[in-house]
Amino acid sequence: MSHPMHAALAGWKAAFDGHDPDAMAELFTTDALFQGFGPEPTVGRDAVRAYYKAVPLDRTAEGKVLHTYTVGEDVAGGFADVTIRNPEGWQSHVYMSLVLVREGTTWRINHYHVSPVMTES
Template identity: 80%
Template sequence: MSHPLHAALSGWISAFNRHDPEAMAELFTSDALFQGYGPEPTRGRDAVRAYYAAVAADRSAEGKVLHTFALGEDVAGGFAEVTIRNPEGPQAHVHMSLVLVRQGPAWRIRQYHVSPVRSGA
């Protein structure tokens, strides 16, 4: 059986590439902690929905899982490397950290954090 982070990342990329803020919000728990590129962490699906509604519709993403972990049967997570493509400018390379919780049959994102990948430190 595949680790749930693979499905979570796939769902995130799919919702991002469709520019579907509602589908993106549904990937998260109702009380999710969210730290995107904004200056402050936010909480909840409404904040996630608003964040992704503000992303330009011409952006696309691709990514791969780097590391996974599990804490019992209902908590899992890990790290992914994601590239956000901008057709008119530079690409953004980020590391994405996710903590997932099982809610019924579904895995949802409980904690989300991205940080830029810096080249040549």
Template identity: 65%
Template sequence: MSDSNPMHDILTRWKAAFDGHLPDAMAELFTPDALFQGFDPDVAAGREAVRAYYDAVPERRTADVTVLHTYTIGEDAAGGFADVVFRDPTGWQAPVHLSLVLRRDADAWRIRQYHVSRISTEH
């Protein structure tokens, strides 16, 4: 665990779980009461919802992550922003802005709130 930059640490583990299509490992990165806003229109809550969301992602998708900004609030809260491009071998891609709120649990930093916003050049 990297205490000096929890955002980089959690996104490194998140990318490995996403690229490896490991929905159980992905769910473990989140707090039990996490709020999750992916591409679905509804906000999901809890690890099981996160696991189900990532289980439904096609297996050959990967994510390119660029951390833009990080912050900490005391010793047990952190977060930040990243740009992520989801891709698959067919040429499909979806660029998004990702924002995270992190909370330190007893053994590791975990994602408490996750939100993506698709980047579009159309208005």
């Protein structure tokens, strides 16, 4: 069986590429801590929905899971390498870390954090 981090990243990518803020919000717990590119962390599905509503419609993402872990049966997470781009050539390379919790049979994102990957010029 695949680690839940792989399914979480695939679900995130599908919602991101589909430009579906409602589907994105459903991937998260109701009390999720969210730190995207904004200056302050936010909490909850409404904050996640608002964040992804503001993402330009031409953006798509590619990602690869780099590391996974589990804590007991109901907590898991990992670290992914993600690149977000648009058709004109703009791109942003980030590392994404997720903490996942099991709600019944569904894994949801409880903690989300992205950090830009800095490259030397």
